[in-house]
Amino acid sequence: MARSLEGDATTSTATGAALPFINGWYDLFSRGSRDWLRHSDKVREAVREHLPRIIAGSDIINHGTRTVRVPMRVLEHYHFALAPPERPQGVGQGKARPGDVLGQAGPQPGTGAQGGGGTERGGVDLVLEFKVDDIIDWLWEELRLPNLQARVGPTEQSDWMREGLDRHGARSRLDRRRSFKEAIKRRAQGAGPQGFSNEDLRFRQLTRRRQPATRAVVLLLMDVSGSMSERDRQLAKTFFFWVVAGLRRVYRHLDTVFVAHTTEAWEFSEAQFFQVTGTGGTVASAGFAKVREIVDLRFNPASCNVYLFYASDGDNASDDGAAARSALAAIAQDASYSGYVEIGSGAARSSATEVTRVFQELAAAGHPCGNYPIADTADVWAAVRHFFSAAAPAPATASAPGAEP
Amino acid sequence: MSSGWRSYLPRLEELARSQGLDWFPVEFEAVPDSFMMEIAVYGLPVRMPHWSFGARYIYQLVQRHMGHSRLFEVVFPGNPGHAYLAASNGLPENILVTAHVLGHADFSKNNLLFRRCQEQISDHIVEHAASHARQIERAIEAHGIQAVEQVLDAALSLEQYIDMDQSVRRQRFPEFLVTAPPAVDDTFRGRFSALDASAAELFQPRQRRAPIPPHPERDLLWFIAQYAPELESWERDIFLAVREESFYFYPVFATQIMNEGWASYWHARLLREASFVPQAAYLDAIKCHSDVVRPIAAGAQVALSVNPYHLGFTIWEQIVADAGLDAARRIMSEDDDFSFVRNHLTRELAAKMGLFRFERQGDGQIKVVEDDIAALHENLMLGKYNFGAPRITVSGLRNDGTLELQHASDIDGRGLDVERARKVLEYVQRVWRRPVVLQTLDSAGQSTELSASAAAA
Numbered sequence: 001m002a003r004s005l006e007g008d009a010t011t012s013t014a015t016g017a018a019l020p021f022i023n024g025w026y027d028l029f030s031r032g033s034r035d036w037l038r039h040s041d042k043v044r045e046a047v048r049e050h051l052p053r054i055i056a057g058s059d060i061i062n063h064g065t066r067t068v069r070v071p072m073r074v075l076e077h078y079h080f081a082l083a084p085p086e087r088p089q090g091v092g093q094g095k096a097r098p099g100d101v102l103g104q105a106g107p108q109p110g111t112g113a114q115g116g117g118g119t120e121r122g123g124v125d126l127v128l129e130f131k132v133d134d135i136i137d138w139l140w141e142e143l144r145l146p147n148l149q150a151r152v153g154p155t156e157q158s159d160w161m162r163e164g165l166d167r168h169g170a171r172s173r174l175d176r177r178r179s180f181k182e183a184i185k186r187r188a189q190g191a192g193p194q195g196f197s198n199e200d201l202r203f204r205q206l207t208r209r210r211q212p213a214t215r216a217v218v219l220l221l222m223d224v225s226g227s228m229s230e231r232d233r234q235l236a237k238t239f240f241f242w243v244v245a246g247l248r249r250v251y252r253h254l255d256t257v258f259v260a261h262t263t264e265a266w267e268f269s270e271a272q273f274f275q276v277t278g279t280g281g282t283v284a285s286a287g288f289a290k291v292r293e294i295v296d297l298r299f300n301p302a303s304c305n306v307y308l309f310y311a312s313d314g315d316n317a318s319d320d321g322a323a324a325r326s327a328l329a330a331i332a333q334d335a336s337y338s339g340y341v342e343i344g345s346g347a348a349r350s351s352a353t354e355v356t357r358v359f360q361e362l363a364a365a366g367h368p369c370g371n372y373p374i375a376d377t378a379d380v381w382a383a384v385r386h387f388f389s390a391a392a393p394a395p396a397t398a399s400a401p402g403a404e405p
Numbered sequence: 406m407s408s409g410w411r412s413y414l415p416r417l418e419e420l421a422r423s424q425g426l427d428w429f430p431v432e433f434e435a436v437p438d439s440f441m442m443e444i445a446v447y448g449l450p451v452r453m454p455h456w457s458f459g460a461r462y463i464y465q466l467v468q469r470h471m472g473h474s475r476l477f478e479v480v481f482p483g484n485p486g487h488a489y490l491a492a493s494n495g496l497p498e499n500i501l502v503t504a505h506v507l508g509h510a511d512f513s514k515n516n517l518l519f520r521r522c523q524e525q526i527s528d529h530i531v532e533h534a535a536s537h538a539r540q541i542e543r544a545i546e547a548h549g550i551q552a553v554e555q556v557l558d559a560a561l562s563l564e565q566y567i568d569m570d571q572s573v574r575r576q577r578f579p580e581f582l583v584t585a586p587p588a589v590d591d592t593f594r595g596r597f598s599a600l601d602a603s604a605a606e607l608f609q610p611r612q613r614r615a616p617i618p619p620h621p622e623r624d625l626l627w628f629i630a631q632y633a634p635e636l637e638s639w640e641r642d643i644f645l646a647v648r649e650e651s652f653y654f655y656p657v658f659a660t661q662i663m664n665e666g667w668a669s670y671w672h673a674r675l676l677r678e679a680s681f682v683p684q685a686a687y688l689d690a691i692k693c694h695s696d697v698v699r700p701i702a703a704g705a706q707v708a709l710s711v712n713p714y715h716l717g718f719t720i721w722e723q724i725v726a727d728a729g730l731d732a733a734r735r736i737m738s739e740d741d742d743f744s745f746v747r748n749h750l751t752r753e754l755a756a757k758m759g760l761f762r763f764e765r766q767g768d769g770q771i772k773v774v775e776d777d778i779a780a781l782h783e784n785l786m787l788g789k790y791n792f793g794a795p796r797i798t799v800s801g802l803r804n805d806g807t808l809e810l811q812h813a814s815d816i817d818g819r820g821l822d823v824e825r826a827r828k829v830l831e832y833v834q835r836v837w838r839r840p841v842v843l844q845t846l847d848s849a850g851q852s853t854e855l856s857a858s859a860a861a862a
Contacts, residue, residue, distance in 0.1 A: 026440040031447065032466075035459030038550070042456055074464065077457035078828035079562050080795050080812075083820050083848060088765045089774070091784045093700050094707030096761055102707060102771040126463075 043072055043128060048138055051381075068130045136245050139381075158210045169203025178202040216305040216336075217255040218247055219294070221287050223312035224278035225262040232343040236311035237274050238380050239341055243309060244270075246388065257294055261287030263317075267294065284316045284355055288327035301334035308338040309387075314353030325358050332367040339387045340371040410499035416681050417500070421507045424678075425730065426671065428510035429484040429528070433503070435492045441476045442469065444489060448654060450481070451535035453646070454542065455557045477697075478502045482513030484528040497689030500682055501672050508671030512664050515738045518656035525573040530653045537646040544639050556640045559629075559832040560647040565794035566625035567651045575624070577631050582613045621798035621811065626651065628799050634806050635838045644836075655792060659741045666717015667737055669698050670725070673718075700758070709763060709771065711785070719758060720749050746785055752778045795821055797843070806839035812846075820846030823855065830857035 047070060096102065165178060182200040187193075220240050224233065247254055258273035259265055262280040265287045287310070295306055308331055316324060332338050340359045356371055363369040372383045414433070421428075436444075444450050446461045469475070477494055481487045488506040490499060513519040526533060545553045622628050630636070630644035657664070673694055676687065698718040702708030724733045736745070761776045762784050774780075790796075800811035810830075814820050826843060834841045840858035847853040 026436060026443075030439060030443065031452075031454065032439070032443045032459060032462030035454055035456055036463050037459070038454070039456040039459040039463075074460045075456070077455075077460070077558070077562060078825045078832070079565075080797055080829055081822045081825050082795050082817055083822050083846075085819065087767075089784060090709060090763060090787075091711050091781055092702075092707060092709040092761055092763050092773070093711050093759050094702035094761075095759060096707050096773045098761065098773050098775050100773040101766075102709075102763070102773065 039075060040128070042075060043126075044130075046075070047072070047128065047130070051135060051138060068132060068135060070128050070130065072126050072128050074126065132245070136242075136249055139242070139246065139384075158208050160206045161209045162204055163207045163209075164205045165202040166205050167199070167201060167203070169205065173204040173206075175202045175204050215253060215255070215299075215303060216307065217257060217295070217299045218244070218307045218309070219257045219259065219291050220244070220273070221259045221261065221265075221291055221308065221310040222273070222276075223262075223282055223284070223287070223310075224260045224276055225282040225315075226279045227282060227315045228313050228343065230277075232313055233277070235343050235374050235377065235380060236341065238377070239311060239374065239383055240309070241274070242380070242384050243387075246384070255299070257291075259287060259290050259294070261290065265290030282312070282316050283320050283323075284310075284312065285320050285323035285327040288324060288331060292327065292330050295331065295334070306331075306335040308332075308335050309341070310339070310355075311341045311343060312355055313344070314342045314355045316354045321354055321358075324355070325361070328358055329362060329367075332362050332369060335368070337368045337370070337387075338362070339369070341383050342371060342373045344373050344375045409496050410503055413500055413679075413682065414503055417503055417507065417675060417679065420675055420679055421504070421511075421671070424671075424674070425734065426507060426511040428507060428514050429482075429486055431480070431486040431488050431506060431510050433488045433490060433506070435490045435494075437492050438469075438476075441479065441489060441491045442466065444479045445476055448657075449534040449650070450479075450487065450489065450531055451538050452650070453534075453538045453557065454545075455561055456554070457561065478506055480506050480509040480513075481531045482510070482519055482523065482528070483530055484523075486510050486513065487531055495689070497686040498693050500679075500686060501676060501690040501693050504672035504675040504679075505668045507675070508668030509664060511671070512660075512667045512737060513656075515734070516656070516660060516664070516741075517739055518660055518741055522652055522656050526649055526652055530650075534650055534653075537650065540646060541643060544643065548639065553643070555832075555835050556643045557647075559836040560626060560644045562829050562832050563625045563629075564647055564651050564654075565792035566623065566797065567627070567648055567655065567792070568622075568624035569652070569655050571624060571627070573649055573652050575627055578617055578619055579615055582615045584613070617802050618799050621800050623796075623798050624648075625797065625799060625810075629808075629833070629837060632802065633837050636836065640836065651792075656741075658792060659743070659789065660745075662713045662717040662720075662742045663737065663740060663745045664717070665714045666719075666721045669694070669714050669718040670721040673698075702759075711760065716746075716750075716758075716785075719754065720745070723751075723754055724749055742789060743786055747782050750778070750782065750785075755781055800844070806837075808833070808837050808839065808841045810841065810843040812844060814846045820848065820850065820853075823847060823853075827855055827857065830855055834858060 165175060179196075179201050182202060183194075183196050186197075186200060220243070222233075222236050222240070228236075244256055247256075256270065258268045258270055260268060260273065260276050260278065261283070262278045263283045263286060267290070268276055291308060295301065299306060328338070338359070340355065342353065342356055359369050359371045370387060372379075372386045374380060374383050411433070442465050443462065446465055447458055452458070475491075477491055477498060479489045488510075490502055494502060513523075523530075541553060541557070617632065618628065626644055626648040630641045630648070633641075636644075676682065676690055676694070679687075682690070698714045699712070700708065700715045701710055701712045721733065724736060736749070740748070755776065755778055760781050761773045762780050763771050764774050766772050795817050796813040798811050798813070799808065801809040803809065812821055812826075821843075823845075826845065830841050830843055834857040838859070840856060842854055842856040844852065844854055
């Protein structure tokens with residue numbers, strides 16, 4: 001026991017640690033972890049390029065979490081290597097004679113150890129977690145939202161605006177740049193080196209200002225009839241989810257209205273909307289009429305921008321064509337933009353469906369309309385891009401059907 | 406952690422010295438398991454940062470959680486040498502490990518490959534590596550992580566491509582061909598050149614540029630560092646730092662079987678003769694020893710790989726029994742794994758160990774093919790030739806700066822993994838900054854030229 005105490009004393013003097021619980025720098029710092037973090041950063045960079053595929057497949061909407069989990073493989077640092085041999089061979093050991101067959105063995109061909117620093121390739125899978133908010137930021141960086149034109153109406157809204165600086169304020173509104181300037185100015189006047197003082201600090205101030213309101217409402221209309229399979233609905237909901245998330249990121253005063261229809265139409269809350277299922281036939285005009293009704297009742301198109309997005313499989317009741325056309329036209333004349341996503345079952349349709357044609361006609365007539373087919377999860381992001389990339393919504397002629405790469 | 410082992414150190418050293426072991430002083434340090442694992446991953450206690458080490462670190466972490474591996478010690482040669490012991494070792498393990506470390510220290514002071522390496526790099530490789538790490542961290546501060554990573558991606562992926570027969574501080578190829586001036590033995594020339602100095606110049610041969618490289622060049626790290634058209638000096642320094650570390654890694658790699666066998670032989674022998682070790686600790690230590698050097702297939706089992714500790718230990722025991730300790734010491738100082746296995750793994754010994762060569766058949770079944778000793782030697786060494794990497798040389802430099810690489814697929818027996826090779830070429834191209842092409846065989850055995858250029862990247 002005495003010996004071991006002696007030994008402890010020599011250990012700590014050898015490493016020269018002053019603190020009793022820290023034996024060496026390696027207790028405080030791990031190179032392996034640092035390089036692993038760098039590896040994770042690289043994975044994230046790589047993932048960013050494939051985001052559209054990842055988000056479309058994920059089930060964030062149903063689970064209601066604010067993160068997406070993406071399975072990944074560990075990145076490989078490539079070395080020159082020989083092509084795998086036709087017949088892997090190696091040296092084994094044990095009671096076996098030439099000619100014996102040992103049956104199926106593990107995946108290790110055993111051709112000897114790898115070199116120097118080691119280049120073993122592990123089959124380690126990892127799951128990366130991304131915040132939905134981060135993904136939205138990444139995704140919408142490249143897109144431009146339709147600029148809401150200010151429709152100056154009778155309403156005004158007051159909002160907090162930045163105005164002026166003061167020596168007192170909340171820590172979070174400290175203006176570092178200005179504070180530094182003040183310190184430098186004071187230093188230039190005074191003699192000798194001086195540190196910061198409270199006198200130097202500058203805080204941004206806020207005031208309330210009234211200004212003409214820019215209001216916008218986004219109406220999301222979804223066909224939930226029996227012909228829409230569970231997968232079709234999932235595609236539509238994924239599309240809506242990213243549209244709403246993106247619009248909310250940019251516009252703070254954004255109204256959203258969620259409507260689902262079969263032969264009738266109902267308005268839902270957001271949470272219910274993403275859960276809703278239905279059965280029965282499809283009467284698109286019912287949905288359009290409901291939308292029109294909501295707009296008339298609650299939103300004045302003169303002082304409010306109206307955006308409509310409609311998702312359906314395109315199978316409208318055959319006797320509803322004319323009704324749907326007039327109902328949609330009634331909305332389109334007032335709306336800033338109307339978009340239609342057609343959820344297809346993958347097989348390309350030979351001819352445009354009834355609803356597609358309605359939208360195309362309206363576009364041809366000079367209304368700001370567009371449509372885009374979604375056949376697969378990979379198309380969801382293409383659709384969002386189609387409607388929100390810089391060029392698409394602005395001119396009224398944007399209605400290239402499925403030409404997007 | 407039990408540090409009572411330190412009190413045994415002087416007596417173990419005395420015993421080792423009396424047995425003829427000869428080593429530079431070793432500094433022992435007990436470190437936590439996580440740090441042991443980092444040493445195993447980086448190959449050096451402090452080494453340059455790179456993301457690939459992070460990936461391997463996590464892989465090791467998972468492996469350890471699955472209980473696949475446990476490290477007792479890592480030793481670094483030098484004067485003084487450095488030995489790191491896992492803090493989780495018990496007293497018996499540490500006594501064993503201390504003796505093991507002395508065996509390694511003896512080996513690295515006397516083995517020819519290690520001696521040459523230490524003459525070239527100095528006997529402070531651990532400190533050199535730490536200064537490389539610092540140098541690269543400074544480069545990251547100055548040039549950004551992206552730029553430095555790009556260089557390290559290329560340099561580390563070529564880390565096996567050095568030429569051990571050349572000096573670490575190797576000069577560039579001569580720029581001009583050396584041509585001997587014509588002999589002035591005939592009288593006419595002698596008299597003619599005596600007439601006028603300017604006439605004599607007519608007989609001086611023009612200087613001619615030497616081809617670069619004058620012969621296929623194995624040392625890719627050196628060649629790129631010296632001849633890359635637009636390499637910045639800090640980028641060159643990174644290449645040379647990686648190269649210097651590879652000069653250290655080569656002896657470790659090329660003597661693994663010998664070195665581990667030698668250390669295992671000595672820890673067993675020292676422990677057997679250490680009368681001062683208490684009985685209980687001795688028993689535990691011997692148990693630990695037999696875990697280390699036992700064949701992977703113990704008992705009636707059959708394994709498809711050979712434990713290098715076991716192989717080296719068995720061969721050394723045989724050598725000492727047959728030829729005595731002096732002969733063993735001479736072999737230790739002169740051989741590397743290639744000559745060691747070829748000369749001293751005899752037919753009888755291989756039969757005693759139950760070694761065999763196997764092949765994986767097309768249907769995934771493993772077939773024991775033969776136990777011919779030449780085939781066993783060849784297969785044991787298969788992964789060790791050329792630092793364990795495919796043989797690739799610089800074969801030429803085109804006028805537009807294109808770097809031509811040639812894979813010796815005739816010697817390696819087959820072509821390269823084309824996808825991986827292409828990725829490596831991309832790494833290299835970003836540093837070479839001109840197109841890079843590589844001649845090899847594709848999967849169908851046809852000659853093919855892989856290339857990477859800036860446009861494709």
